[in-house]
Amino acid sequence: SSTVQLAVIPGDGIGPEVIAEAVKVLHSVTSDLDTTFALTEYQLGAEHWLASGETLPDETLAKLRDHDAILFGAVGAAPGDTRIPSGLIEREMLLKLRFSLDHFVNLRPSRLYPGIASPLASPGDVDFIVVREGTEGPYAGNGGTLRGGTPHEIATEVSLNTAHGVERVVRDAFRRANDRPRRHLTLVHKHNVLVYSGHLWRRTVEAVAAEFPEVTHDYLHVDAAMIFLVTDPARFDVIVTDNLFGDIITDLAAAITGGIGLAASGNINMDRTAPSMFEPVHGSAPDIAGQQKADPTAAILSVALMLRHLGFDDAAARVERAVDDDVAGRTGTPRTTAQIGDAIAALVS
Ligand code: NAD
Ligand code: IPM
Ligand code: MN
Numbered sequence: 001s002s003t004v005q006l007a008v009i010p011g012d013g014i015g016p017e018v019i020a021e022a023v024k025v026l027h028s029v030t031s032d033l034d035t036t037f038a039l040t041e042y043q044l045g046a047e048h049w050l051a052s053g054e055t056l057p058d059e060t061l062a063k064l065r066d067h068d069a070i071l072f073g074a075v076g077a078a079p080g081d082t083r084i085p086s087g088l089i090e091r092e093m094l095l096k097l098r099f100s101l102d103h104f105v106n107l108r109p110s111r112l113y114p115g116i117a118s119p120l121a122s123p124g125d126v127d128f129i130v131v132r133e134g135t136e137g138p139y140a141g142n143g144g145t146l147r148g149g150t151p152h153e154i155a156t157e158v159s160l161n162t163a164h165g166v167e168r169v170v171r172d173a174f175r176r177a178n179d180r181p182r183r184h185l186t187l188v189h190k191h192n193v194l195v196y197s198g199h200l201w202r203r204t205v206e207a208v209a210a211e212f213p214e215v216t217h218d219y220l221h222v223d224a225a226m227i228f229l230v231t232d233p234a235r236f237d238v239i240v241t242d243n244l245f246g247d248i249i250t251d252l253a254a255a256i257t258g259g260i261g262l263a264a265s266g267n268i269n270m271d272r273t274a275p276s277m278f279e280p281v282h283g284s285a286p287d288i289a290g291q292q293k294a295d296p297t298a299a300i301l302s303v304a305l306m307l308r309h310l311g312f313d314d315a316a317a318r319v320e321r322a323v324d325d326d327v328a329g330r331t332g333t334p335r336t337t338a339q340i341g342d343a344i345a346a347l348v349s
Contacts, residue, residue, distance in 0.1 A: 001034045001035060001036065002034070002035050002036070003035065003036045003037075003038050004035055004036070004037050004038065004068045004069070004310060005038050005040070005066070005067045005068050006037055006038065006039050006040070006067060006068065006069055006070070006071060007039075007040055007041075007042055007063075007064050007067040007069070007070040007071070007275070008023065008039050008040065008041045008042065008070075008071045009041075009042045009044050009045075009070060009071070009072045009073065009075075010041065010043075010045075010073045011044065011045040011072065011073040011074050011075040011076075011284060012045040012046045012047050012073075012074065012075050012076060012077065012089075012284040012289075013074060013076070013283070013284025013285050013286050013289035013290075014073070014074065014282075014284060014285045014288060014289050014294035014337075015045065015072075015073025015074040015075065015284055016073060017289070017290075017292065017294050017296070017337045018073055018074075018280060018294050018295075018296040018298070018299035018337065019071065019073040019299055020296075020337075020338070020341065021296035021299060021300060021337060021338065021340065021341025021344075021345075022071060022296060022299035022300050022302065022303045022341075023039065023071070024341045024342070024345045025300045025303055025319060025322075025341065025344050025345045025348060026071075026303050026307075027345075028345040028346075028348050028349045029303075029307070029315045029318050029319055029322075029348040029349070030307075030312070030315060031349065033312070033315065035312075040067070042060060042063075042064065044056060044060070044075070044093055045075040045076075045089055045093065045284075046075060046076055046077040046081075046084055046089045046284075049084060049088070049089055050083060050084065055088065055089060055092035055093045055096070056092060056093040056096050056097065061096070061097070061100055064097070064101075064275065065101070065274055065275065067275050068275060068310060069275050069276055069277070069278065069306050069309065069310060070097070070101075070275050070276070070277040070278070071277075071278055071279070071302070071303065071306060072094075072097075072277050072278065072279035073279065073280070073284075073299065074279070074280065074282060074283045074284040074285070075089045075090065075093060075094055075283075075284060076089055076090055076283050076284045077089070077284075077286065078286035078287075079286075081286075095139060097267075097277060098134050098135060098267050098277070099135055099140065100274070101267075101269055101274035101275060101276070101277065102135060102269045102271070102273060102274055103134045103135065103267035103268060103269055103276060103277060104133065104134050104135045104165065104168055104169055104172075104268075104269065104270065105131060105132075105133075105134060105169055105172050105266070105267075105268040105269075105270050106131070106132035106133065106134035106243070106246060106265060106266070106267055106268075107129060107130075107131060107132075107176075107265060107266040107268055107305065108129065108130040108131075108132060108246070108250040108253070108263065108264075108265045108281060109128075109129045109130075109264065109305075110126065110127075110128050110129065110130065110233075110250070110253040110254065110256075110257050110263065111126060111127045111128075111257060112125070112126035112127070112233075112256075112257045112258065113257075113258065113262070113323075113324060113327040113328070114324070114327075114328055115327050115328035115329070115330055116257070116258035116259075116262070116327055116330070117258060118256055118257060118258055119255065119256065120230065120233070120256055123233055123234065123256060123257075124232070124233065124234030125234050126233045126234050126236075126256065126257055127234075128233070128236035128237055128238065128239060128253075129176060129180075129237075129238055129239070130239045130240075130241065130246055130249055130250050130253060131169060131172060131173035131176060131238060131239065131240045131241075131246075132241060132242075132243060132245075132246025132247065132249075132250065133165065133166070133169045133240075133241070133242050133243045133246065134169075134243060134267055134268075135165060135243075136159075136160045136161055136162060136165045136166075136242070136243060137159050137160065137161065137242040137243030137244050138157050138158070138159045138160075138243065138244045139243045139244065140160045140243075141157060141158030141159050141160040142158050143155070143156055143157040143158065144156055159194070159197055159242070159244075161196075161197040161200050161201070161242070163200065163204070166200055166201055166204045167204050167207075167208065168270070169240065170187075170201070170204045170205055170208045170240055171208050171211070172270055173185055173238050173240035174208050174209065174211065174212045174215055174238075175212075176238055177212070177215045177217075177237060177238040178212050178214060178215050180237055180238065182237040183214050183215045183216065183237070184215065184216050184217070184218075184237035184238065185205075185209075185215055185216070185217040185218075185237065185238045185239075185240060186217065186218050186219070186220055186225070186236060186237070186238070186239050186240070187201060187202065187205045187217065187218075187219045187220075187239075187240055187241070188219075188220050188221075188222050188225045188239050188240070188241040188245055188249065189201050189202070189219070189221070189222065189241065189242065189245065190221050190222050190223070190245075191221075192221060197242070201242070202219065205217060205219075205240070222241070222245050222248075222249070225239075225249065226249075226252065229249070229252055229253065229256060230252075230256065233253075233256055233257075250263065250265070250281055251281065254281055254282075259295070260280075260281060260282040260298070261280075261282065261294065261295025261296075261297055261298055262295065262297050262298055262301070262327075263280065263281035263282065263298050263301075264278070264280060264281065264298050264299075264300075264301035264302040264304070264305055265278070265279055265280065265281050265302060265305070266278050266302070266305040266306065266309060267279070268309060276306075276309055278302040278303065278305050278306040278309075279299075279302055280298030280299045280301075280302055281298060282298060292336040292337045292338060293334075293336075293337070294337050295337070295340060296337050296340055296341050296344075297323060297326075297327070297340065297344070300319065300323060300341070300344055301319070301320070301323055303319055304316045304317075304319040304320050304323075307319065318348050319344075319348055321347075321348075322344050322347035322348040323344060325347050326340070326343050326344050326347060
């Protein structure tokens with residue numbers, strides 16, 4: 001029998017609450033496998049920074065590298081918390097992990113589950129994935145301020161787009177489209193304004209499309225894509241887009257498919273040169289933290305994405321089916337975070 005070494009980073013706010021349920025489901029679904037899942041927990045995040053002054057020390061990053069995968073909750077302080085500089089943990093810990101471990105595919109599936117109410121009146125059959133670039137864009141560019149504090153201050157944030165970075169994520173998105181029944185890919189960008197990066201993305205999609213003759217593709221400016229996400233989300237199959245557009249699109253995608261509490265993601269290193277990391281799309285939700293009000297389903301579905309990435313397709317499918325069943329029976333009566341986790345863990349066992 002083999003062992004899978006998993007790093008677990010619960011983080012801040014509702015992170016530890018939803019991760020406890022995700023781990024519960026993981027244990028339940030893997031208990032009859034030949035493989036042992038060995039979990040090592042790492043205390044990182046805003047609370048950890050307040051206690052220690054550490055964001056992500058090099059030694060911790062080196063230890064994390066030695067795992068087969070990372071399960072991540074959420075990090076970050078409440079927006080009004082003045083004890084910690086805004087975004088410090090997000091950039092120096094979460095983004096540092098995504099960049100250092102080369103998580104170039106940020107995979108974010110969006111599906112409207114039977115039984116879940118969408119805020120849209122007639123959403124149709126919504127089932128698409130967003131392949132968000134994870135290592136470049138405005139997240140990786142240099143920024144700066146000139147003449148700061150004067151009326152002539154100039155603030156810049158550069159969006160970094162490399163041919164290598166764009167090509168590898170576009171090819172991944174085409175591969176995923178090729179494996180889906182509808183075989184359709186939509187590039188979402190804004191090449192009417194973002195001329196240079198926009199054209200790099202567009203040219204790359206045209207070039208890579210030639211390798212996938214069975215996949216149809218089209219293009220939408222990001223603003224128009226937001227119209228269609230609300231008026232006709234069922235038209236989408238695979239969306240490929242840059243890091244910042246992908247961030248924004250996937251919160252809207254979560255909202256139209258019944259809420260951020262259901263949206264899972266994988267930060268995937270498709271070359272497998274470092275561990276991939278799986279996390280809910282949502283943040284630390286300081287407004288509901290510590291109250292057992294968070295929906296752990298997004299974290300649980302992130303476990304399914306992780307299991308599939310690690311080659312446990314059957315266990316992944318069992319988690320997804322259990323979520324399907326749990327969600328189909330949701331009546332609107334509130335349950336605690338742990339009650340939802342218990343119910344799904346019972347359904348997979
Ligand atoms: P958020 O996603 O934490 O919360 C937005 C809204 O969604 C809140 O009303 C929250 O209560 C609700 N929500 C989120 N997850 C939920 C769940 N599982 N069940 C039910 N409701 C849920 O976004 P925010 O408020 O903009 O950010 C809070 C902090 O989290 C910030 O510090 C931000 O930087 C950070 N953040 C971290 C990550 C991450 O770790 N990957 C992602 C997004 C935001
Ligand atoms: C997400 C988050 C992060 C992002 C932040 C916290 C850096 O919003 O995972 O969607 O922008 O990628
Ligand atoms: Mn986000």
